[in-house]
Amino acid sequence: MLQFQGETNYIQRVVNLRGKMANILLIQPPLYKNEYCSRGSEHTLSLLPPLGLAYIAAVLLKNGHKCEIVDGIATQISLDDLCKKALSYDIVGITSVSTYALRVKQIIQMLKNKSKSIPIVVGGPHANVLPESVLNHGADYVVLGEGEFTMLELVSALENNKDVEQVNNIAFLKDGKILKTQKQSAIIDMDSIPLPARDLLPMHLYKCSGARSKKQPSHSVFTSRGCPGTCTFCNKKLFGTNIRYFSVERIVEEFFLLRDKYKAKDIAIWDDNFLSNHSTVHAVCDELTRRNFNTTWSAEARIDTVNKELLTHMKAAGCDFIAYGIESGSQKVLDSMNKKITLDLVRNVIRDTQKVGIPIRGYLMMGLPNETVEDIEATIRFAIELNIDVASFTLFVPLPGTVEYIRAQKSGQFDPDYYLKKVYPEFNFPDEAIYIPEGMTSEQLLKLHRSAYNRYYLRPRIVLKNLLSIRSASDVTRYVEGGLNIIKNTLSKF
Ligand code: B12
Numbered sequence: 001m002l003q004f005q006g007e008t009n010y011i012q013r014v015v016n017l018r019g020k021m022a023n024i025l026l027i028q029p030p031l032y033k034n035e036y037c038s039r040g041s042e043h044t045l046s047l048l049p050p051l052g053l054a055y056i057a058a059v060l061l062k063n064g065h066k067c068e069i070v071d072g073i074a075t076q077i078s079l080d081d082l083c084k085k086a087l088s089y090d091i092v093g094i095t096s097v098s099t100y101a102l103r104v105k106q107i108i109q110m111l112k113n114k115s116k117s118i119p120i121v122v123g124g125p126h127a128n129v130l131p132e133s134v135l136n137h138g139a140d141y142v143v144l145g146e147g148e149f150t151m152l153e154l155v156s157a158l159e160n161n162k163d164v165e166q167v168n169n170i171a172f173l174k175d176g177k178i179l180k181t182q183k184q185s186a187i188i189d190m191d192s193i194p195l196p197a198r199d200l201l202p203m204h205l206y207k208c209s210g211a212r213s214k215k216q217p218s219h220s221v222f223t224s225r226g227c228p229g230t231c232t233f234c235n236k237k238l239f240g241t242n243i244r245y246f247s248v249e250r251i252v253e254e255f256f257l258l259r260d261k262y263k264a265k266d267i268a269i270w271d272d273n274f275l276s277n278h279s280t281v282h283a284v285c286d287e288l289t290r291r292n293f294n295t296t297w298s299a300e301a302r303i304d305t306v307n308k309e310l311l312t313h314m315k316a317a318g319c320d321f322i323a324y325g326i327e328s329g330s331q332k333v334l335d336s337m338n339k340k341i342t343l344d345l346v347r348n349v350i351r352d353t354q355k356v357g358i359p360i361r362g363y364l365m366m367g368l369p370n371e372t373v374e375d376i377e378a379t380i381r382f383a384i385e386l387n388i389d390v391a392s393f394t395l396f397v398p399l400p401g402t403v404e405y406i407r408a409q410k411s412g413q414f415d416p417d418y419y420l421k422k423v424y425p426e427f428n429f430p431d432e433a434i435y436i437p438e439g440m441t442s443e444q445l446l447k448l449h450r451s452a453y454n455r456y457y458l459r460p461r462i463v464l465k466n467l468l469s470i471r472s473a474s475d476v477t478r479y480v481e482g483g484l485n486i487i488k489n490t491l492s493k494f
């Protein structure tokens with residue numbers, strides 16, 4: 001399979017396909033329930049499709065390549081079986097998030113131990129921030145930025161024994177040093193990306209958390225990429241600050257596809273910032289209403305992108321849930337994370353959303369550098385004051401490449417190489433903190449975090465409100481699962 005290029009002073013892996021198009025395997029690394037679900041949260045966690053891989057697969061298939069996707073989280077495939085399967089492909093692509101960077105390393109090393117000849121390409125947020133680390137673990141190439149067309153070019157270069165240095169937006173090791181090829185700007189014509197190849201995914205296994213969606217299946221969709229925000233904890237290297245939307249026709253077409261082909265009972269928009277461009281949102285709402293979409297949908301939003309008129313239109317067009325990044329109840333912490341919102345703005349927007357009648361989830365964070373116990377207490381009190389429908393308290397995760405990661409190195413307790421030490425669970429109900437702010441102990445932070453959930457959800461008013469809102473068997477299941485998590489949380493050792 002492998003040939004070495006004599007002409008160049010580095011080794012380029014060449015796929016010897018005797019004129020055939022490459023057969024590519026794209027992998028979402030398996031994370032096993034015992035390591036991914038903390039405190040038995042497996043029933044309440046979202047299990048979402050790796051759409052990034054599905055977009056890449058769609059481009060490869062459209063251009064005549066063979067391609068499959070293994071979603072290791074959904075299928076729980078063993079590492080041995082995954083590697084056996086991967087060995088029968090010409091090129092392997094792996095996606096990466098920092099909290100499972102160790103698993104990416106393990107897969108690369110298992111594969112390379114069995115066969116040095118299969119080119120391994122890694123993309124995704126972690127590889128974008130730390131390409132050198134991923135290459136040093138044995139990956140052959142890192143794709144920087146959006147993967148669709150870069151992967152296509154790279155595959156074609158490998159098939160045709162062309163010089164990979166001509167492929168823009170990739171990184172690889174040359175003479176032991178990282179070489180990054182020319183940077184090309186982000187995809188502007190979003191409609192040039194085909195619909196994600198969902199048929200390659202086990203669509204029946206996916207589930208949006210009950211905290212986000214009352215109706216299942218609730219299928220995921222993206223309408224844009226990019227976010228102009230500058231939050232200090234967020235990794236924005238991939239899609240940049242320039243927000244780019246798919247066309248309204250394309251967005252609505254995908255909604256109908258999810259409803260009609262994949263039997264979605266609800267649609268979850270996972271854009272970083274769906275509400276940034278009001279004219280697009282209004283146009284999508286108009287189109288959904290005009291075409292009688294009659295299916296609910298939800299979105300994530302920045303507090304400073306909404307107004308009552310927009311919310312009213314969204315509600316009329318089927319929006320029945322909105323998740324806001326509220327982050328903190330301390331103005332000092334909001335300012336320090338460059339969130340560019342005030343507590344009063346949050347109060348107003350929440351009040352408007354409640355008046356319009358859209359249920360709200362608030363994302364709240366705790367345990368950032370320079371945060372004190374009083375700041376965390378303020379966050380818990382603020383969530384209670386806002387009286388939102390779902391409060392998600394997560395422990396801060398210092399992501400490499402962010403301002404907060406650098407701050408975490410300067411104060412508090414923190415192992416900067418944490419992502420290579422273990423595969424981390426989600427951080428809604430954690431048993432450990434990656435970072436502990438100065439002046440706090442791990443036990444104290446975990447106790448505060450647990451008490452946030454208990455104080456929020458075990459108030460008699462909230463328990464009664466939840467009981468009274470039960471309308472169907474699926475509501476019962478949702479509340480039992482959520483309730484069990486809170487009880488496990490209460491009984492946990494911290
Ligand atoms: C939906 C989502 C989730 C879902 C899971 C989605 C899933 N199945 O993968 C849920 C809610 C469960 C989740 C959880 C978490 N998430 Co999350 N999540 C997202 C979100 C909002 C969208 C992901 C997505 O589908 N993007 C759209 C697709 C098109 O983009 P993509 O996957 O990155 O793929 C493109 C490129 O990266 C590249 N690419 C990706 N993989 C590959 C592979 C190859 C071979 C190639 C060539 C290219 C390539 O090409 C793709 C197409 O252009 C992103 C933010 C964002 N805007 O992306 C955060 C994000 C991925 N999450 C993040 C984090 C930190 C987490 C959590 C740790 C949060 C927490 N505190 O618990 C957990 C970890 C979960 C886990 N183990 O994976 C960070 C990751 C940062 C990092 N350094 O790794 C992000 C980037 C948010 C941020 N801005 O900080 N998340």
Ligand code: SF4
Pocket residue numbers: 227228229230231234235236272273302325
């Ligand atoms: S608004 Fe969201 S996506 Fe944008 S920078 Fe802040 S956290 Fe990141």
